[in-house]
Amino acid sequence: MGFSSSCWQIKTWNSWRRIPCGSKLLFLPAARGEGLNGARIQLRVCLSRKNPGKSQEWGSSEGVSSPQAKLANMETSLRDKAKDFAAVRRSFEAISRHNEVESGRLESQVKWEFEKLHKFLWDEEQAVLAQLREETGRKQDLIQAKLQQLADATQALLNEAARLQADLQQDDLTFLMTHKNRKRRIACTAEEPEAVPPGIVVDVAKYLGSLQYNVWKKMLDTITACEEPGMSRVPFSLDPNSAAGWLSISEDLSSVSSCCYKGSVDNPERFTSAPCILGSRGFSEGFHTWEVDLGGLTNWRVGVSRPHKGSHWSCHHDSRSGFWYIYHLHGKDECRASNAVRSQTALGNIRRVRVELDCTEGELSFYDADLQSHIYTFHEKFGGVVFPYFYIGSSQGDANTKTLRICPLRVRVREDVLT
Numbered sequence: 001m002g003f004s005s006s007c008w009q010i011k012t013w014n015s016w017r018r019i020p021c022g023s024k025l026l027f028l029p030a031a032r033g034e035g036l037n038g039a040r041i042q043l044r045v046c047l048s049r050k051n052p053g054k055s056q057e058w059g060s061s062e063g064v065s066s067p068q069a070k071l072a073n074m075e076t077s078l079r080d081k082a083k084d085f086a087a088v089r090r091s092f093e094a095i096s097r098h099n100e101v102e103s104g105r106l107e108s109q110v111k112w113e114f115e116k117l118h119k120f121l122w123d124e125e126q127a128v129l130a131q132l133r134e135e136t137g138r139k140q141d142l143i144q145a146k147l148q149q150l151a152d153a154t155q156a157l158l159n160e161a162a163r164l165q166a167d168l169q170q171d172d173l174t175f176l177m178t179h180k181n182r183k184r185r186i187a188c189t190a191e192e193p194e195a196v197p198p199g200i201v202v203d204v205a206k207y208l209g210s211l212q213y214n215v216w217k218k219m220l221d222t223i224t225a226c227e228e229p230g231m232s233r234v235p236f237s238l239d240p241n242s243a244a245g246w247l248s249i250s251e252d253l254s255s256v257s258s259c260c261y262k263g264s265v266d267n268p269e270r271f272t273s274a275p276c277i278l279g280s281r282g283f284s285e286g287f288h289t290w291e292v293d294l295g296g297l298t299n300w301r302v303g304v305s306r307p308h309k310g311s312h313w314s315c316h317h318d319s320r321s322g323f324w325y326i327y328h329l330h331g332k333d334e335c336r337a338s339n340a341v342r343s344q345t346a347l348g349n350i351r352r353v354r355v356e357l358d359c360t361e362g363e364l365s366f367y368d369a370d371l372q373s374h375i376y377t378f379h380e381k382f383g384g385v386v387f388p389y390f391y392i393g394s395s396q397g398d399a400n401t402k403t404l405r406i407c408p409l410r411v412r413v414r415e416d417v418l419t
Contacts, residue, residue, distance in 0.1 A: 091265070091266050094265050094266070095265045095266075095267060098264075098265045109251070117219075120219060120222070121215070124215050124218065124219075128207060128211075131207075132202070132207055135202060135203070136202055139200055139201075139202065142200065143200065146194075150193060153191075153193065160185065160186065164182070164186070167182060217413060220413065234254050234290075234406045234407070234408055234409065235281070235288070235289075235290045235406070235409055236279040236280050236281035236290070236388060236406070237252075237253035237254060237279070237280045237281075237406075238253045238254065238255075238256055238277055238278075238279060238280065238390075238406070239253075239269075239277065239278045239279060239280040239387075240253065240277075241267060241269050241270065242269045242270055242271060242276075242277055242278040242308075243256070243264075243270065243271070243276075243277040244270065244271040244272065244273075244274060244275045244276055244277065245261045245262050245263060245264050245272075246258055246259060246260075246261050246275040246392075246394075247259065247275055247277055247392060249277070253280070254405060254406045254408075255403050255404060255405040255406070256277055256390065256392055256403070256404050257295075257392065257401050257402060257403040257404070258275060258392050258393065258394045258395070258401065258402070259401070268308060269308050274317065274391060275391060275392050275393060275394075276301075276317070276389065276390065276391050276392075277390050277392070278305060278387040278388060278389055278390075279387050279388030279389075279390075279406075281387070281388075282307065282385035282386065282387045283304075283357055283359055283385065283386055283387075284359055284384060284385040284386070285359045285360060286359055286360065287356070287357070287358050287359075287360070288356075288357045288359075289354065289355065289356045289357070290354075290355050290388065290406065290407070291352060291353065291354045291355070291369050291406075291407035292352070292353045292354075292355065292390070292404060292405070292406060292407065293351070293352050293404070293405040293406075293407055294349075294350060294351055294352065294353065294402075294404055295402045295403040295404055295405060296351075296395075296402045297328075297392065297393070297395065297402045297404060298328065298329075298330045298331075298349060298393075298395055298402075299328065299329055299330045299391075299392075299393025299394065299395065300327065300328055300390070300391060300392060300393060300404065301317075301325045301326070301327040301338075301389065301390065301391030302325055302326060302327075302353050302355065302366070302389075302390060302391075303323065303324050303325020303326060303338065303355070303364070303366075303388075303389050304323075304324055304325070304355075304357060304364060304382070304386040304387060304388055304389050305317075305322055305323045305324075305325075305386060305387055305389035306322030306323075306382070306383070306384065306385070306386055306387075307384075307385055307386075307387060317338070317391075318338050318339070319338050319339040319378075319380070323338055323389060324337075324338055324339075324364050324378045324380060324382075324386075325337070325338045325389055325391075326338070326353070326366050326375060326376055327391065328349055328350065330393065330395070333349075335349075335350060335375060335376075337376050337378070339378070350368050350370075350375075351370055352368070352369040352370050352407070353366055353367070353368070353369060353375075354366070354367040354368075354369040355388070357386070359382065359386075362379060362380055362381050362382065363377055363378065363379055364377065364378040364380065364382075365377040365378075390404060392404050
């Protein structure tokens with residue numbers, strides 16, 4: 001709202017001085033011989049539209065700040081904001097450098113993994129081809145032996161036919177005298193040839209029938225039974241982008257252990273207040289199960305968590321903040337749940353935990369995998385996707401590093417007729 005004839009009045013200790021307010025910024029020069037420094041200043045604003053007789057006064061003691069002070073505050077605020085922008089920029093630069101290094105490492109790792117698969121397929125190919133060559137050579141040798149045998153028998157028959165033709169040229173007396181021996185000789189050479197035996201043709205179906213499926217099954221059996229890192233089939237891998245700086249993750253992303261703190265990029269998904277890590281796969285529907293080998297850890301958590309929201313994880317990991325888990329503390333002889341309810345049958349430390357997540361029914365159950373006994377069940381509406389959640393605490397007084405590991409799956413192939 002504007003005022004048609006408002007004005008400023010400036011008062012020193014001796015007198016008032018009226019200055020029209022025609023502009024937004026008022027510069028108040030001191031009169032000759034009269035300085036404002038050190039003088040107590042009062043401002044009186046006269047509003048002539050509604051209350052021309054009234055005025056308001058403010059003294060310097062009531063918090064009136066000069067334009068220079070306001071500008072100084074604005075400068076400080078802008079510099080602070082510029083520092084915030086610079087910090088975010090440094091984070092992006094660090095992540096960019098991290099991505100370049102990580103991309104090169106991942107490229108080598110992916111190539112190595114595929115080289116193992118290529119080698120497996122190459123070995124399978126050579127084994128199948130060697131088997132084919134062996135069968136072909138064996139049957140070809142048999143065929144060649146039969147061909148030679150048939151050739152010899154054929155020549156013998158032709159020779160005997162030629163002798164019979166010569167015998168026909170003999171006189172009757174000589175012909176009759178040699179006829180008995182001739183009949184015996186013809187009987188020995190007039191046997192029927194052996195028919196072609198079965199199985200002499202290369203077994204095409206043996207090599208081409210369901211070739212890819214058979215190789216895949218063999219590959220699956222090899223991967224499931226193999227103990228080599230990277231060759232085991234796990235239900236999900238650990239997500240290194242969520243790992244706190246106190247954790248060390250294996251190259252195949254299936255196990256994690258506690259270590260000295262190491263710096264890492266400051267991405268929003270990463271835990272910063274506790275040695276925690278998430279699984280790489282989220283679940284929102286259906287039934288899922290996995291087992292965790294705790295490897296002798298005495299300070300641990302196993303459960304699920306809602307995905308990250310906001311700039312940083314909450315410092316409080318409990319059911320109210322979207323974490324559902326069971327845990328064990330060092331020096332304790334029991335296991336508890338994150339909702340502060342004591343677990344039912346979790347006495348002592350557990351070596352292997354089985355987790356069963358039923359998203360449809362809203363149930364999260366924990367079992368002692370070795371004893372096949374129930375520990376605890378959450379009945380919750382998880383409200384969307386949840387990720388496997390792990391906490392790996394340091395082992396106090398133990399120099400040996402303990403490792404938490406996601407157990408490999410036992411894969412079974414069920415064959416059935418398509419309908």
